[in-house]
Amino acid sequence: MGALVQKDKKNRLPVGPEVEGTYFLREVDERGRVIFTPQVLVPKDEFEERLVMLNDTERDRFVESLLSAPQRNVAYKKAKDDFNRKYK
Amino acid sequence: MIWTFHKFDKKFDRTKFDCGELALNDYLRKQMSQDVDRKANVPTLAVNSQDEVIGYYTLSNGAVEFANFPAILKKQIAPYPVPIARIGRLAVDNSTKGQGLGRELLFHAIDKVEQLSKEIGIRAIVVDAKNPSAEAFYLKYGFQYLHIAGARKSLFLII
Numbered sequence: 229m230g231a232l233v234q235k236d237k238k239n240r241l242p243v244g245p246e247v248e249g250t251y252f253l254r255e256v257d258e259r260g261r262v263i264f265t266p267q268v269l270v271p272k273d274e275f276e277e278r279l280v281m282l283n284d285t286e287r288d289r290f291v292e293s294l295l296s297a298p299q300r301n302v303a304y305k306k307a308k309d310d311f312n313r314k315y316k
Numbered sequence: 317m318i319w320t321f322h323k324f325d326k327k328f329d330r331t332k333f334d335c336g337e338l339a340l341n342d343y344l345r346k347q348m349s350q351d352v353d354r355k356a357n358v359p360t361l362a363v364n365s366q367d368e369v370i371g372y373y374t375l376s377n378g379a380v381e382f383a384n385f386p387a388i389l390k391k392q393i394a395p396y397p398v399p400i401a402r403i404g405r406l407a408v409d410n411s412t413k414g415q416g417l418g419r420e421l422l423f424h425a426i427d428k429v430e431q432l433s434k435e436i437g438i439r440a441i442v443v444d445a446k447n448p449s450a451e452a453f454y455l456k457y458g459f460q461y462l463h464i465a466g467a468r469k470s471l472f473l474i475i
Contacts (some may be wrong), residue, residue: 232401278378279397280463280470282440290462290472292440295392297472301458310416310421 317412319370322426324352324359329368334407337446341409344372345399359423362417367410371404371417372425373425378442380472398471399436401429403443418453426473433475440472 230313238261293299300308322328330344349358351374362371377396382389389395403425408418409463429441442462443450459471 248408278376280378280380280400282380282382282383282463284384286461286463287384289460290398290440291389291393293460293474294398295473296474299458304457307419307423307457308426313418313429314420315424 317415319362319364319417319420321410321421322361324345324361324364326346327367328363328472329366333407335407337407340405340446343405344369344407347372348372348447360386360409360421360428362408362421365428369419370409370412371407373421374404375428376402376404376427377438378402380440380442397438400440400442401432401475403441406443412421422457429475438475441472442470444470445469455456 318386330348333344334341336450344470348359352359357374357376359374361369364370378400380400381397385395394396403422406418406421406425408421426441429438432438443454443459451471454471457473459473462470463471464470
């Protein structure tokens with residue numbers, strides 16, 4: 229048995245609470261009916277979270293670095309030099 | 317292989333891209349264009365001589381906040397969320413692995429953030445390591461652990 233899906237007034241399907249954004253493909257079939265199809269179900273973007281909340285241990289480590297001059301290791305310096313030589 | 321870096325443009329072929337991570341492949345093919353339209357992030361594409369995308373990264377802004385902000389810290393840093401730039405995703409096509417493209421994408425991003433940090437407040441770059449090899453990649457260049465939530469690890473580099 230298929231699931232009952234409630235469309236809105238514009239004949240659009242809800243994409244559910246686990247996704248964000250509503251993107252629909254608007255098509256007209258051979259009988260002239262307008263069909264809105266969810267084109268992409270966009271997952272909530274766990275990799276672009278705007279806010280990172282730190283616990284006390286993480287905070288102390290971060291603040292220590294924040295208050296120091298930026299540290300650059302050998303691999304960083306070499307890669308940076310190579311990049312600058314190639315592109316700048 | 318020769319590549320060049322470009323802003324997102326639909327003229328570049330994204331259909332053949334395969335980095336071995338389905339989520340990152342799908343993101344490039346299906347979602348990146350929408351995120352560009354929504355200004356959710358700014359992608360940079362690495363493109364080969366056939367105008368095929370062979371690597372990319374996305375950049376957005378964000379902030380680091382502390383669950384507890386002891387009064388003594390207020391003498392050292394402002395009691396506001398710390399502004400950061402976030403590399404949300406960085407991926408390289410399997411055909412170019414081992415050729416230094418991942419490293420160049422990372423330093424392209426770092427270079428861009430360093431330039432931006434002269435104009436707006438950015439204190440660090442934050443990345444999310446999707447797997448142990450990505451984690452080792454960032455650690456190699458001096459990134460430090462920022463936040464660990466389950467299998468997901470965020471790392472940072474002070475700018």
